[in-house]
Amino acid sequence: MAVIRLIIIIFMGIFLLTSLVSWQSGMHFIEKTEFCEFCHEAKYILYNEPGDSLDYAHNTHNVSCIDCHKGSGTRGELEFKADIGTMLLFYVTDTALPPEPEDHIILENKERCLKCHEDYQALVTRRVIKPHVGVENCTTCHSGHERGMSEDVCAECHLTPVTNLEEFGGKHSNKGCDFCHKQHGFIPQCSDCHGSFHGGEFTECAECHTDAHAPNENAFKVNDVENDVCGACHADVQNKFEVSPTKHNNLDCSMCHSKHGSIPKCTNCHKTHDDTMTADDCQTCHVSAHQPTNIFCPASTPTSFCEGCHSEATYKMEESATRHSELPCAQCHTWHGQIPTCSSCHATPHGPAYTDCGENCHILAHNVWDMGNG
Numbered sequence: 372m373a374v375i376r377l378i379i380i381i382f383m384g385i386f387l388l389t390s391l392v393s394w395q396s397g398m399h400f401i402e403k404t405e406f407c408e409f410c411h412e413a414k415y416i417l418y419n420e421p422g423d424s425l426d427y428a429h430n431t432h433n434v435s436c437i438d439c440h441k442g443s444g445t446r447g448e449l450e451f452k453a454d455i456g457t458m459l460l461f462y463v464t465d466t467a468l469p470p471e472p473e474d475h476i477i478l479e480n481k482e483r484c485l486k487c488h489e490d491y492q493a494l495v496t497r498r499v500i501k502p503h504v505g506v507e508n509c510t511t512c513h514s515g516h517e518r519g520m521s522e523d524v525c526a527e528c529h530l531t532p533v534t535n536l537e538e539f540g541g542k543h544s545n546k547g548c549d550f551c552h553k554q555h556g557f558i559p560q561c562s563d564c565h566g567s568f569h570g571g572e573f574t575e576c577a578e579c580h581t582d583a584h585a586p587n588e589n590a591f592k593v594n595d596v597e598n599d600v601c602g603a604c605h606a607d608v609q610n611k612f613e614v615s616p617t618k619h620n621n622l623d624c625s626m627c628h629s630k631h632g633s634i635p636k637c638t639n640c641h642k643t644h645d646d647t648m649t650a651d652d653c654q655t656c657h658v659s660a661h662q663p664t665n666i667f668c669p670a671s672t673p674t675s676f677c678e679g680c681h682s683e684a685t686y687k688m689e690e691s692a693t694r695h696s697e698l699p700c701a702q703c704h705t706w707h708g709q710i711p712t713c714s715s716c717h718a719t720p721h722g723p724a725y726t727d728c729g730e731n732c733h734i735l736a737h738n739v740w741d742m743g744n745g
Contacts, residue, residue, distance in 0.1 A: 383507060403435065404436050425516055434688055437451070484509045535584040536548075536584040538585075539588045540585060551583075562576070571603065573603070579600075596623070611661040611662045612662075617664055630652075638650040644680065645676060648676060655668075656676070666708075667705065668707065670705075685700075685737045687737040693739050713736070714728070
């Protein structure tokens, strides 16, 4: 009987020892991030894949999942291990796992984070604000896993920039806030992405691009921007001014273009030629505001547009009662100042010997029957 009892005790000891070793091995395994992968595969990938995620940042500092997610104090740690042990049992037995209690993934206060991040107040290089002052819970902004936040979160405090980005952001609107602002309060340099876009002499981007959230809505103040700055990209416009100098040459570009790309109405400064004209009608003849004296007149141009400056010629034409009086001015004058030859329409009706119509007989084309009598 003593031998049997001894054998039973030995087997029980071996069983208990094996169970203890197995339990310890199991409890040691559930503390590893590899165990978390069974249910949290996406987070596990972020943890091990180099990138901008906070998971990988924690990995590079040897911070495991349990370091953040276990309860506080000895009791919290034991409760967490017990719950995880239960999960391991469900996993091994392939039994349906009940929903995970939410309190296992809540960092109850910032004291947990401060165990590693005591220097958080100093981490504000190149920031315009101090984002950590007065914050009670780190998870208000930091998910713990992903660095970025949705625009909805940013809009709670930064509604105007988010709205501008959506409406006027151009290609910037395709990027999330975290594309430029890697950390809250971090303001990048335009050149970080765009380099010296307009050339090395233009380094102060904000002088023109006053709002990075609306980079194409550039508002200029008169005399704020030198014409040479505009000419760096708009050399063709500068060339037009040089080829056809007018009073416009004496103006700053920002006098007319208060915003980049804005095209003002001619009527903002100039009166129309008659009461029927609209601002859009100006461009019918003045095809380029940078060469306003190069005036081309389509045949459809109303005579009333010309009458504002050429009232005497218009009056003579109307009073002449000739076929010319039925024609618009632009029928003969296809560009401003053009004097056509009579033969361009009439050939030589009196024979080839008579080619100088306007010198000898038809002195005034606006009244062809006035044969030199005024």
